[in-house]
Amino acid sequence: MNPETFQQLDKVIHERGRMAIMSLLAASSDHSFTDLRDTLSMTDGNLTTHLKTLQQAGYVAVAKSYRNSRPLTTCALTPEGRKAFSEYVGLLDKIVRQARGKKGFRE
Amino acid sequence: MQTDWAGENLQVIRTLMERASLYRRALAPIMLALGALGLAGGVLGHLLDWNNNARFVGFWFAFAVLALAAAFLLARRQALKAEEPFWSPPTRRVALALLPALVMGGTFGVAMITQGAGDSVKTSLIALWLMMYGTGLLAAGFFVRRGIKLLGWIFLILGGFLLLFVHWVPVLANLSVHLLMGGTFGGLHLAYGIYLRFTEASPDPA
Numbered sequence: 001m002n003p004e005t006f007q008q009l010d011k012v013i014h015e016r017g018r019m020a021i022m023s024l025l026a027a028s029s030d031h032s033f034t035d036l037r038d039t040l041s042m043t044d045g046n047l048t049t050h051l052k053t054l055q056q057a058g059y060v061a062v063a064k065s066y067r068n069s070r071p072l073t074t075c076a077l078t079p080e081g082r083k084a085f086s087e088y089v090g091l092l093d094k095i096v097r098q099a100r101g102k103k104g105f106r107e
Numbered sequence: 108m109q110t111d112w113a114g115e116n117l118q119v120i121r122t123l124m125e126r127a128s129l130y131r132r133a134l135a136p137i138m139l140a141l142g143a144l145g146l147a148g149g150v151l152g153h154l155l156d157w158n159n160n161a162r163f164v165g166f167w168f169a170f171a172v173l174a175l176a177a178a179f180l181l182a183r184r185q186a187l188k189a190e191e192p193f194w195s196p197p198t199r200r201v202a203l204a205l206l207p208a209l210v211m212g213g214t215f216g217v218a219m220i221t222q223g224a225g226d227s228v229k230t231s232l233i234a235l236w237l238m239m240y241g242t243g244l245l246a247a248g249f250f251v252r253r254g255i256k257l258l259g260w261i262f263l264i265l266g267g268f269l270l271l272f273v274h275w276v277p278v279l280a281n282l283s284v285h286l287l288m289g290g291t292f293g294g295l296h297l298a299y300g301i302y303l304r305f306t307e308a309s310p311d312p313a
Contacts, residue, residue, distance in 0.1 A: 019116065023123035089120060095113040 005095055012057040013088045017042065017050045022085045025060065025077045033073035051075060059084055133185035135303035140177045142297025144170060149289015158284065163229055164216040167288060171209075201247045208243030212236045229284045230273055237266030237291055258299050265291060 013019055020040050024031055031039075037047050054060040059081030063074050077085065148170040157166050186193040215235055219228060241262030248256030269291075273279050279287065 016119075019120065020123055023120045027124035089117070092113045092117050092120075096117060099113070 005091060005098065009091055010084050010088050012053060012059065013085060015050075017046065018054055019088075021047075021050055021054065021075075022059065022077070022081065022088075025075060026082065026085050030063075030074045030076040033075065036075060054081070057081075057084075133181045135300050136185075137178045137181050138296050138300030138303060140181060140300075141174050142293050142295075142300050144174050144177060145289050145293020145296055147289070147293075149286045149293055152285030152289065153283045158229075160224060160229065161220045163284060164220055164232075166285075168213070168216065171213075204246035204249070205243040208239040208246070212239040215239075230280070230287065231270060233284065233288050233291065234266045234270035234273070236288075237262050237269065239266075240292070241266060254299065254303070258295065261295060265295070 013022055017040070021036060024036060024039060033047065033051075036042070037044060040047070042050075051060060051062060055062055058078060061076050061078050063076070065072050065074070148167065152163070152166050155166075157163060182198070183193045212235065215232060219232055241259045241264075244255050244259030244262060248259055269279070269287075282290075
């Protein structure tokens with residue numbers, strides 16, 4: 001494996017929990033906090049910590065509103081987040097292809 | 108190999124993205140439609156009084172086809188609205204997971220007619236259909252939201268209860284087979300659809 005390619009991996013996304021959050025958000029326009037928590041089987045605290053990290057990196061936008069008089073938190077990827085995730089997946093694909101010489105992820 | 112983690116990460120990403128797209132695929136409207144169809148079928152079958160084996164099986168096969176068509180149409184409408192491919196790999200996996208149980212249920216139904224089983228076997232057939240459908244939902248539950256698995260278990264347990272204990276519960280034993288069929292299949296789908304409707308995008312925990 002080319003070590004330079006590994007160095008280029010985005011360290012914010014390259015963590016299992018945050019990668020999972022980014023994957024779900026990349027597949028849909030937005031997700032509620034509870035949907036993310038339940039789908040990923042995370043605790044409230046764990047998910048909040050990861051979302052804060054992603055928010056600070058500018059990858060995730062968190063919106064708060066009300067539904068049935070109760071707070072509703074929804075999360076979505078920002079354009080920067082979508083671009084960073086796409087680059088991250090592209091780099092993983094490149095690493096796999098370099099190592100195995102197989103077909104790419106998107107093919 | 109040192110780079111296995113990259114391939115594994117790609118697989119995790121692919122699985123989560125597929126799950127997220129299926130997750131939103133019109134599950135609540137599909138469940139509500141299946142529930143309404145099941146209940147309507149139960150009432151209609153009861154009113155028509157089609158109680159011999161061939162008519163009973165034929166009637167519910169027709170309703171199963173109708174229910175499948177409704178589910179496909181609703182899923183396709185949602186996919187078009189979200190600009191997603193309809194017959195995507197995860198949709199295919201869900202369909203394939205359900206298929207063996209549906210085929211087995213259908214085969215039992217046909218066998219019941221061709222082998223001339225007595226009229227009393229219909230309640231057992233309903234129980235078997237419930238259990239097979241539950242098994243199919245459990246298999247499909249690996250690719251869809253977790254509630255589907257719970258619904259699968261409920262179908263399985265209800266079917267088992269019906270098969271083993273129906274004669275101990277006079278209300279059930281004397282109930283019209285169409286009402287029993289419509290009430291169990293329709294009622295459970297409707298209940299799950301209502302649950303989904305009220306919990307989708309649920310508010311944060313207090």
